[in-house]
Amino acid sequence: MKKVKMTVTGHVQGVGFRFMTKMVADQIGVFGSVRNQSDGSVYIEANGDPAKIEAFIDKIRQSPSPSGEVERLDITEDSSLPEKIKFSITN
Numbered sequence: 001m002k003k004v005k006m007t008v009t010g011h012v013q014g015v016g017f018r019f020m021t022k023m024v025a026d027q028i029g030v031f032g033s034v035r036n037q038s039d040g041s042v043y044i045e046a047n048g049d050p051a052k053i054e055a056f057i058d059k060i061r062q063s064p065s066p067s068g069e070v071e072r073l074d075i076t077e078d079s080s081l082p083e084k085i086k087f088s089i090t091n
Contacts, residue, residue: 002050003081008042008060010071017042018089020064025087030056032081035090047083 008017013036021034021044030053032046046056063070 001047001083002053003047003078003083004045004053004057005076005078005081006044006046006057006060007037007074008044008070008072009040009074010063011067011069012042012063012065013040015065015067017063017065017068020068021060022087022089024059024064025056028052028056028059031084031087033084033088033090045081045084046087047081 018034018036021042025032025046030046030048032044034042034044037043044060046053057075061070061073
């Protein structure tokens, strides 16, 4: 089990980024949550099989939303994150 938290900056709010992130997570089989931050970034927590997490990160890096643009993706592995059993949009 791999657990990561990510902060995504760029053109990532108001473009369906959270919805498309959930779709990608559901397709790959990754669990966690995604939410908008007040600074215009998007915060993601994800857990799952290490290979699935890497595939998920690759999709986020490319922007799951066709209208979005990822300028920066900060990733931290954090084993203390709670383990989720589904992926949700939290705001």
